[in-house]
Amino acid sequence: MSASTTEVATSAARPFDVATGRAHDRSPKERAFRVMLLACLAVGIFFLGVLLTRVLVDGWSRLDSQLFTEQASAILPETAGAQAAILGSIYLMGLTAMFCLPTGVLAAIYLEEYADPTKRVNRLIELNIQNLAAVPSVVYGILGLGILARGFGFGFGLITGALTLSLLVLPVIIIASREAIRAVPDSIRQGSLALGATRWQTVQRQVLPAAVPGIATGSILALSRAIGEAAPLVILGVAAFVPFNPESLTDPFTALPIVIYRSASEPSADFRILSSAIIVVLLAVLLLMNTAAILIRNRFQKRW
Amino acid sequence: MNLSTTRRGFAPAVAVASIALVLAACGSGDPVTSGNDPIETSEPTETSANGGGTTTPPPEDGPAELSGTIKVDGSSTVFPLTSVAAELFRQEHPDVRIPVGESGTGGGFEKFCVGETAISDASRPIDPEEAKICKKNDVTYDEFSIANDGITVVVNPAVDFVSCITTDELQKIWDKGSEVDSWNDVNPDWPDEEISLYGPGTDSGTFDFFTEAINGEEGISRTDYQSSENDNVIVQGVSGDENAMGYFGYSYYAENQDSLKALEVDGGEGCVAPAPETVQGGEYSPLGRQLFIYPSQAELQKPEVQAFVEFYIQNIDSVVEKAGFIPLNEQQKQELEQKFQQLTSG
CATH class of the missing domain: 3.40.190.10 (Periplasmic binding protein-like II)
Known part of the structure; x- marks a missing residue:
């Protein structure tokens, strides 16, 4: 809840300042609770700090432009880059977003606005989606390998990787979008319907725009999860040494987590430095995506 | 609560995001671009002026420009060898693309024996179970021992x-x-x-x-x-x-x-x-062992695959040295070359 508390503080008075007497804040129990909350926050920040410092210190000497302009090298790790992996991850994200955003949001709209929650089928679907969100990512890798790559014959290119990651994050996106849609007050819908709008018009002009911040935040965080996933790609057999950029949907490709994993297990220290540098790149991409999520949320936030 | 219902579901996630953001802000500006400053880059450029370039002899022009994709997967132990070979080969034939995976010896054969890869890296000989699957799918192959390793x-x-x-x-x-x-x-x-x-x-x-x-x-x-x-x-x-x-x-x-x-x-x-x-x-x-590559015979019919395997074998010493492995002895090397010659001539 800490985020929403600070968030509110910027626009209005802290709810606690208004609602509670100051006297209660001074009771030892109240203080102990505060200290506990701060300690929990500190644990998270501490470990994130340690991780960031370590990869920055280790990878500092390789955080240069060559990382982006050069291809992987097995011979000269000192000057090798990770262009194919960076591009691969970006394409992978773009395709994944293309596949899973429309599907996920439309599924959420159906479940929230159209489906009859008392029907068994719908309850079953709902339960399944919630369970799917908790399935380990390796399982999706096996699914991608068995059904997409071999069964449907999509091969081992970008498209299979992106579809596999789409399946992985789809339940998360559906759940997040549903939450966002559900949070739009019913009075808005009723007002729109009362004015003669059809159901679809109501969804399209009232509900969806109001739910955009929630949907976008949830989707971007889900995609951030996808970009850091190595397990399903490992199962798909994504190659670790790919010194060329993918040019089509079926081209072999590689991605940042795979390259990090491989170079971290090389015997020579230069590869491990490279690995740290690539971790920093991956973290930077993740932070950018999270920033985008926050910006979108703040930009489109509506209050009723 | 009616103030922030929209946010309720995302509060924890957003909290993480904002913490990360704060940390990124105080954890040293922008690490990605700051690497551009001349002091940082001067050291790595010393080792090689143009990135991937090594001091290998200039390309000896083959009869025709080769192109295509050669998929290699298999042992993570052999991975460094094959990726070095692939990189050296690419310096001569830039249009041939050789992605090298590391699914493990067993995982590699699993893909190889259904025809998904052209060459399989292995840190042990193929076992009878795997050979059976290859046979079932009409995947024939050759075994080349390319380096020594001692556990x-x-x-x-x-x-x-x-x-x-x-x-x-x-x-x-x-x-x-x-x-x-x-x-x-x-x-x-x-x-x-x-x-x-x-x-x-x-x-x-x-x-x-x-x-x-x-x-x-x-x-x-x-x-x-x-x-x-x-x-x-x-x-x-x-x-x-x-x-x-x-x-x-x-x-x-x-x-x-x-x-x-x-x-x-x-x-x-x-x-x-x-x-x-x-x-x-x-x-x-x-505890001494040999490391192998298994090219598929059907794939060897393709000129680029044949050229790559030939290149791999002919340059085996420099590949092994660059990857930090123990080279073949003279006898092993002769056997390797003979085996390949028999294969391509016959």
Whole structure:
């Protein structure tokens, strides 16, 4: 809840300042609770700090432009880059977003606005989606390998990787979008319907725009999860040494987590430095995506 | 609560995001662009002016420009060799694309035997079960032995009471159900100090080979040791623990000689230290092994695949040296070349 508390503080008075007497804040129990909350926050920040410092210190000497302009090298790790992996991850994200955003949001709209929650089928679907969100990512890798790559014959290119990651994050996106849609007050819908709008018009002009911040935040965080996933790609057999950029949907490709994993297990220290540098790149991409999520949320936030 | 219902579901996630953001802001500006400053870049550029360029001879123009994609997958031990070969080959034939994977020897054959890859890397010969699947799918192949490797048994340098270990002692330590807890349990002359063990995980070809050579059956091993698929974790474990023992491929020892001590191994004919010469000569037994590539015969019909395998074999010495492995001896090299010639002429 800490985020929403600070968030509110910027626009209005802290709810606690208004609602509670100051006297209660001074009771030892109240203080102990505060200290506990701060300690929990500190644990998270501490470990994130340690991780960031370590990869920055280790990878500092390789955080240069060559990382982006050069291809992987097995011979000269000192000057090798990770262009194919960076591009691969970006394409992978773009395709994944293309596949899973429309599907996920439309599924959420159906479940929230159209489906009859008392029907068994719908309850079953709902339960399944919630369970799917908790399935380990390796399982999706096996699914991608068995059904997409071999069964449907999509091969081992970008498209299979992106579809596999789409399946992985789809339940998360559906759940997040549903939450966002559900949070739009019913009075808005009723007002729109009362004015003669059809159901679809109501969804399209009232509900969806109001739910955009929630949907976008949830989707971007889900995609951030996808970009850091190595397990399903490992199962798909994504190659670790790919010194060329993918040019089509079926081209072999590689991605940042795979390259990090491989170079971290090389015997020579230069590869491990490279690995740290690539971790920093991956973290930077993740932070950018999270920033985008926050910006979108703040930009489109509506209050009723 | 009616103020922030929209946010309710995302509060934890957003909290993480904002913490990360704050940290990024105070954790040193923009690491990505700051690397551009001249002091940072000057050092790496010294080693090579134009990135991937090495001092290999200029390309000898082949008859026709080759192109295509050659998929390679398999052993993570052989991965460094094949990726070096692929990189050198690409300097001559930039249009041939060779992605190299590391699904493990078993995982590689699984793909190879259904025709999904052109070449399979292997740190052990193909086993009969795998060969059966290949046969079922009409995938025929050749086996080329390309390098030597010696599984190296290492201890922490602080372990000064032992420099040579017999295979029986190794078995006593590593066998399934072994109750060895201290060095003393292995050999009464050794001190009563706890022994901590580090080794590769069960998916590794190194594990398969070691268990077969020492414990007599592939996959049979005690399980209560620190295991990792990442050999660097084993290196760190052994070098940071005064009573530690572990095993992995020779190149990991070669890179970390300062912080590790390799044990000589006595397989019944005296103590032999793991070294390029002893592994090449076959004296480092039973832990010396060969590494293989398995090109598919159907794929070898393609000019680019044939050119790549030929290149790999002809430049095997420089490939092995650059990847930090133990080269083939003269006899092995001759056999390799003969085998390839027979194949292409016939």
